[in-house]
Amino acid sequence: MTSEILVKAVDVCKSFGTFKALNEVGLEVRKGEVSCIIGPSGSGKSTFLRCINLLERIDSGAIWANGELIGYRRDGNRLYELSDVEIARQRRGIGMVFQRFNLFPHKTSLENVIEGPVQVLGESSKAAREHAMELLKRVGLADKAGNYPSELSGGQQQRVAIARAMGMRPSLILFDEPTSALDPELVAEVLDVMNDLAA
Amino acid sequence: MTDTPLPQSSRDAHDIAHLELVPRRHVGRKVFAAIVLLLVALLIRAFVVGQIEWPVVGQFLFAPVIIQGIWNTLLMTVAAMSLGIALGVLIAIMRISGNPVLEYIALVYVWIFRGAPALLQLLLWFNLALIFPTMGIPGLFEFNTVEVMTPFVAAMLGLGIQQGAYTSEVVRSGLLSVDAGQYEAARTIGMTGMQTLRRIVLPQAMRVMVPPVGNEVISMVKLTSLASVIQYSEILHNAQVIYYANTRVLELLMVASFWYLAIVTVLSLIQSRIERYYARGTRGRTTI
Numbered sequence: 001m002t003s004e005i006l007v008k009a010v011d012v013c014k015s016f017g018t019f020k021a022l023n024e025v026g027l028e029v030r031k032g033e034v035s036c037i038i039g040p041s042g043s044g045k046s047t048f049l050r051c052i053n054l055l056e057r058i059d060s061g062a063i064w065a066n067g068e069l070i071g072y073r074r075d076g077n078r079l080y081e082l083s084d085v086e087i088a089r090q091r092r093g094i095g096m097v098f099q100r101f102n103l104f105p106h107k108t109s110l111e112n113v114i115e116g117p118v119q120v121l122g123e124s125s126k127a128a129r130e131h132a133m134e135l136l137k138r139v140g141l142a143d144k145a146g147n148y149p150s151e152l153s154g155g156q157q158q159r160v161a162i163a164r165a166m167g168m169r170p171s172l173i174l175f176d177e178p179t180s181a182l183d184p185e186l187v188a189e190v191l192d193v194m195n196d197l198a199a
Numbered sequence: 200m201t202d203t204p205l206p207q208s209s210r211d212a213h214d215i216a217h218l219e220l221v222p223r224r225h226v227g228r229k230v231f232a233a234i235v236l237l238l239v240a241l242l243i244r245a246f247v248v249g250q251i252e253w254p255v256v257g258q259f260l261f262a263p264v265i266i267q268g269i270w271n272t273l274l275m276t277v278a279a280m281s282l283g284i285a286l287g288v289l290i291a292i293m294r295i296s297g298n299p300v301l302e303y304i305a306l307v308y309v310w311i312f313r314g315a316p317a318l319l320q321l322l323l324w325f326n327l328a329l330i331f332p333t334m335g336i337p338g339l340f341e342f343n344t345v346e347v348m349t350p351f352v353a354a355m356l357g358l359g360i361q362q363g364a365y366t367s368e369v370v371r372s373g374l375l376s377v378d379a380g381q382y383e384a385a386r387t388i389g390m391t392g393m394q395t396l397r398r399i400v401l402p403q404a405m406r407v408m409v410p411p412v413g414n415e416v417i418s419m420v421k422l423t424s425l426a427s428v429i430q431y432s433e434i435l436h437n438a439q440v441i442y443y444a445n446t447r448v449l450e451l452l453m454v455a456s457f458w459y460l461a462i463v464t465v466l467s468l469i470q471s472r473i474e475r476y477y478a479r480g481t482r483g484r485t486t487i
Binding site: 053054055084085088089091092094095096098100102103104105106115116119120121164165167168 | 378380381383384385386387388389390391392394398399402403
C-alpha cells in the first residue's frame with residue numbers, strides 16, 4: 001500500500017535571465033518518504049526546493065504540496081496567482097531549513113520556535129511554549145532555550161532552526177544543504193536530529 | 200632596519216627583552232593642543248571685553264518668556280519629529296513594497312519635499328489660506344484655513360513632512376541592512392509581508408537606524424528656529440521679541456544660543472546611551 005502524495009512537481013521550468021535553472025523538472029514524494037536531491041553546485045537543487053514553498057516563482061509547470069496546487073488557483077483554462085495572504089497560508093504546512101540557519105537574531109531559541117505558532121497559527125503562548133520546549137528537548141537543546149543565536153554554535157543554531165520548522169507542525173520539511181555551512185565535527189549532531197525526524 | 204640588531208649571545212637578547220617599554224611620544228599633539236587653547240582663550244577674551252553686557256544675558260537667561268520658548272521648542276521638536284518618523288517609516292515601506300503605484304508615490308514624495316528649503320515649505324503651509332480660503336469635504340464639513348493653520352500647525356506640517364522625506368531614507372537603509380535570509384525565514388513560517396516587517400525586520404533595522412535618527416532629532420531642535428519666521432513663539436522668536444523692545448540684540452542671541460546648546464547637549468547624551476544599548480555584542484571603539 002502506498003501512502004498519499006505530499007509533493008508532486010510536473011514540468012517545472014525556471015530561468016534567471018537567460019540562464020535556465022530548471023528545465024521541465026518532475027518529482028513525486030509520498031508521505032513518510034525521505035528524498036534527496038543531489039547534483040553539482042549550480043544545477044538548480046536549491047532553486048527547485050525554493051520553488052516548492054514559493055520563495056521563487058516558477059515560469060511554467062505546476063507544483064502540488066499537501067494536496068494543494070502551490071501559488072495558483074485554477075479558473076477554466078487559466079491559473080491565477082494567489083494573494084500574499086493565501087500564499088502565506090500555503091507556506092504554513094511546508095517547513096524549511098536553510099544552509100545559513102537564518103534564525104531571528106533578536107529572539108532567543110524559544111522565541112524563535114514559538115514565533116510562528118503564536119503569530120501565524122494563533123496558538124496560545126502557553127501551548128506554544130510547551131510544544132517548543134518539547135521540540136528543543138528533541139533536538140537536544142532544552143538547556144539553550146533562553147540563549148540568543150549568537151551564543152550558540154553553528155550546529156546548535158541549525159538544530160534550533162529545525163525545531164523552528166517543526167513548531168509549525170508541517171507535513172513536509174525542505175532542507176536546503178543544512179550541513180554545508182557547518183564545521184565537520186558539527187555535521188553529525190544535525191544529521192542525528194534529521195535521522196530522528198525521518199524515523 | 201632598526202639600530203638594534205639580533206645580538207650574538209642569547210644573554211644580551213635576554214637583557215634587551217627586559218628593558219622598559221616606552222610608548223611613542225606625541226609631541227606634535229601637545230603643541231597643537233597648546234595652540235588651540237591659546238586661540239580659545241583669545242576668543243573668550245574678545246567676547247568678554249567686547250560690547251556685550253553679560254549681566255543682561257544673565258538677567259534674561261531664565262526670563263519666563265524665554266522658558267516658555269524652550270517648552271515650545273521642545274514641543275515642536277517632538278511634534279514635527281513624530282510626524283517625520285511616522286511618515287518616514289510609511290514611505291520607506293512603500294518604497295520596498297513591490298507595488299509600483301506605492302513606489303512611485305513614495306519617490307515623488309521624497310522628490311518634492313526634499314526639493315524645497317524647509318523655510319520655504321513653512322511659508323507655503325502658513326499661507327495656504329491664500330490659495331484655499333476654506334478646506335473640507337463639500338457637504339460634510341468645512342472650515343476656514345486661516346483658523347486651522349495656526350503657526351503651530353503650519354510649523355509642524357512644514358517641518359514634519361519635509362523631515363519624513365529624509366527619515367524615509369534612513370529607515371530604508373535600515374530595512375536594507377537586514378539580511379535577505381531573515382525575510383525568507385519569516386515567509387517560510389507563514390508570515391505575511393506586514394507581519395514580517397513588524398515582527399522580524401523592523402526590530403533588527405532599529406540598530407542601524409538609531410544613530411542617524413538621533414542625529415535628525417538634534418538637527419530638528421535647531422530647525423524649529425525657522426518657525427520664528429511664522430510667529431511660532433519658540434526660543435529664537437521670543438528672544439527676538441525681547442530685543443525688538445530693549446535693543447539688546449547680541450545679549451538675547453547669546454541667551455538663545457545657550458539654551459539650544461544646552462538642549463542639544465542633553466539629547467546627545469541620551470543618543471549615545473541609546474546607541475550603546477543597540478551596539479551590545481558588537482565590537483568596541485575603532486580608531487584609524
